[in-house]
Amino acid sequence: MKLCLTLICAVLLSTEAKTVHKHIAVDLCSDTDQQSLYGLDGEELWYADFEQGIGVLTIPQFADPSSFEEGAYENSVINVEICKQNLAKTIAANNNPAELTDAPQSSLYSKDDVELGSNNTLVCFITGFYPPRIGVWWTKNSINVTGGVSFSRFYPLSDGTFNLISRLSFIPEKGDVYTCTVEHASLDRHLTKTWDVQEALPNVGPIAFCGVGLGVGLIGVIVGIVFLVKGKKCN
Structure with a gap:
């Protein structure tokens, strides 16, 4: 099974804050699998649920979802179909080439x-x-x-x-x-x-050891103070 990836990256530069953001749109397809999503700065914003036939927002409630409300899912369906067509053409044109791999x-x-x-x-x-x-x-x-x-x-x-x-x-x-x-x-x-x-599981040994050590130290301090007070009274 060969997979085709359409990856679009747009780099946006804010002139006020001088901050660079990366927007990603991805369509994956094969003869059996398909996926479509949008992301920003390494975080997923939206994906197409092809089983339910809907688009799903994954951005926080306080963010503006308006760009994904109209036609996003329908566009994903079209893009995945184009991906499949391009995949078939590429495989045929290159005599079913071996797939490059990277190990996880x-x-x-x-x-x-x-x-x-x-x-x-x-x-x-x-x-x-x-x-x-x-x-x-x-x-x-x-x-x-x-x-x-x-x-x-x-x-x-x-x-x-x-x-x-x-x-x-x-x-x-x-x-x-x-x-x-x-x-x-x-x-x-x-x-x-x-x-x-x-x-x-947390290791309680060092914690217990420190607790015992602290307790012994405090006892030593108290005993020293008692003897110091008694010594002053004797004088």
């Missing part, structure tokens, strides 16, 4: 501080890959997990590669081990990151 990197971490028995979220951040076609799956104690798993949309970077975030809702329990595994055309073997509940 990944990291795995918890969204919040870990407390046993409390709801939390594991975040698998995958970056720097091309093409934007990737497989991701989770395990808990070597057993595949599908419930509570979600995926972001592909987001483009300035070098033409992509980011993807997968999240897993979970309740940490002592001894549990989680993994996030990535499969991509650029990899000779799967890329797996491991997260251990035990390693993620």
